[in-house]
Amino acid sequence: MEMRPLRVLLVEDNPVYRRLIEKLLAGSQYPSFDVTSVDRLSAAFDSLDRQAFDVVLLDLLLPDSEPHETFFRLRGRAPDTAIVIQTGFDDVTLASKAVEGGAQDYLIKDRIGRVGLVRSIRYAVERMRARSAEWASGMFHLAQQQFLKAAYIVELDDNVRQRLLFPERAQVAALSFRRDQHGQVETVFGYRVQHVLAMGPTKGGIRYHQGVDLGEVAALAMWMTWKCALMRLPFGGAKGGIRINPLDLSRTELQRLTRRYTLSFIDIIGPDMDIPAPDMGTNEQVMAWIMDTYSRRVGYTVPAVVTGKPVVLGGSQGRTEATGRGLMYCIVEAARHLGLDLRQCTAAVQGFGNVGAHTARFLEENGVKVIAVSDVSTAVHNPGGLDIDDLEAHVAKRRFLEGYPGGEHITNSELLELPCDILALAALQNQVTIDNVQRINCKILAEGANGPTTLEADEVLSEKGIFVLPDILANAGGVTVSYFEWVQGMQNFMWTLEEVNTRLHAIMTDAFRRTLTRAEREGTDMRTAALIEALDRVRQAELLRGLFP
Incomplete structure (x- = not known):
């Protein structure tokens, strides 16, 4: 991590x-x-x-x-x-x-x-x-492998397959911004990738992380295409990012860099073109800066240019916790399918950022005993169960889990291998690989992160009978509520939290049941079934719109 x-x-x-x-x-x-x-x-x-x-x-x-x-x-x-x-x-x-x-x-x-x-x-x-090495990304290779496997199973037309292997638009910019120290200017790389333009405006987050590159952003944009199609949202997939460690920047430096990023990509974003959202290393404040920069450029306020912004600026109720809530809805459906009583289940959550912390909270609220959590500093294990309120209070005060006294400190690798009923992956990609998959010991593996499981590990998980909730299904709650926010912004009409959660639950459970039905009908795993379900929708759109000129 x-x-x-x-x-x-x-x-x-x-x-x-x-x-x-x-x-x-x-x-x-x-x-x-x-x-x-x-x-x-x-x-x-x-x-x-x-x-x-x-x-x-x-x-x-x-x-x-x-x-x-x-x-x-x-x-x-x-x-x-x-x-x-x-x-x-x-x-x-x-x-x-x-x-x-x-x-x-x-x-x-x-x-x-x-x-x-x-x-x-x-x-x-x-x-x-x-x-x-921009395109030589293991993450992009994984996204392409997953796509090709599903395309082969459904005998996707080769012309369509070739069009979907790479993003339709990718832009790279060298972003220069002034540091707080007088006279010091930094230059970093920024990206915006739009995978499919046939489905409507593109949609996807902006990631600030020192590991960001073009291949990673392209993979995330491709997964976002499948995610939106699976949820039946009117978007193609996009993603953006800056290769920087946000912890190394002050608030004023982050603001200057964010505004520079917005100006560099302002010609390819907009409420009818491409709508950014928060991702790893960004938050509602970053979205507010993007909205303000874009609005000042066009001369009037445009709330719908981004989602995941503060509620006072037109953000949606429930957007911050949406990914974790959507993941929990899928876990509930999976437990019902497997005949598990959540009140008798244990869970380990890798990652304690926005997605991981909310997932742990919702698991606890549903009666699950959360026995382990982790972040970049450490992992904490307590077989008797962790107090999520206490964990959040510690992180609010100390920023990281390191030093938390309520459990044994273990490594992230050890957390992945703990015996539990539910293993929620809410950190980074490539966490479950061929090297550790045999030691994974859970009944449900829920992917709150993007690309946390390699293709080779997928096959072993299937052989072991572990029920996988794939990322394009399980973590789609964020983009779904982002869609709600975009609709509210375009209509200048706000929904209540109850309305947002009711609509989110309906869309997530419908997508789960369609994916499960497809998996049973095709005799395949849930990830491939989700991809096939999404591919069918994208294929129809591409063929109906045709190729211009």
Whole structure:
């Protein structure tokens, strides 16, 4: 769940500079660094043979290499690793030639400070990633695999299949914004992807996370297409994001960055075009800033340009807890189908953000004993049951679960393998894989997160008889209430919380029953059945609208 430290190979034979750089990197929290230091090029080669590094900080003047050869020898050994040159004033020409030859940056040794050093490393890694790995995303590959499996089963027309494999529109922007420190400007990557335009306006959240890339956003947009189609909402799928750690930014920095993002993508969003919403790392405040920026640009207030905004600005009652509530509705239906009494069930919830915390709350309200929860800092286990009120109070005060005294602290991996009736995944993708699926020990696996289970693990879960509530069904409560909010905004008419929840329950239970019926009729698992159900609707729309020109 938590992003790992960036792995740095420091190649420097001067002990003074080596200690300086180690000290500067040790003081960085976002990102953090795992530094390996060597003083010879031969030792650097040995280190590269033993493990992979994100970046190499390279001094060109080493005892066992000629200066003009040092970079190119290292580049030949590690062609896919970012390299930042460290140089003195008298070696700038040599460093510049290394940059021309493919190094990402160079730093003047006597001017190195923490901010400049960390920024140079981060930008070097970003540029290398942007050059080679934007589409090379395991998450996007998973989304395509799932789609192709369902397309094969229903014998989807090849022309339609090819059109749906990639998003119809994808836009990448380099976003520059001013930090609170005077004179410091950051540049980060932002994305907006629209998968299918045939279903109506596109709909999807905006994610602020340091792991965001084009492939991840494309996968999320594809899943949103299937989610909207399965719920029978008049939207195609979209998604957006910024590759940044929001915890590293102040409120004013987040506002400036959000407004910059909005201006960069303002030509492809709008209430009749593409409607953003909150996702990981964003919230109703971020949506308020987007609405305000868009409204100021067009000259009048446009509440329907985003959903998930504050109620006072036209947001819908029940939107904040909608994903967790929808997940709970599906769990209730699954328990009824399996003949389980929820009052006799136990649950473990991975993730204690918006989705996970609300899921834990609703489980407790339905009589389920929640025995474990987790966040990025730790997992807490208490076989006798956890007090959700107490957990939320601790997080409100301390921000994370770390240090909570009401249970044993375990790892997130251990939480996944706890014996329980319900395992709710409300964190990140790729949590249940071929490596741990045999140790998963639950009756219902409910996916509150997007893409938490790999395709190979799906097959094992099916063999084990674990009932999976797939993400495009189980976590669709958020987009469903976002649809309600959009309708209310377009009509300037507000619904009560009771009306919202009644409508949400009707749509979620209908989608569950259609998916279950399809699974039983096709003799397939719930994920494939949900995809087939969604694909049928998208296929009809694509064929009826035709291809223009």
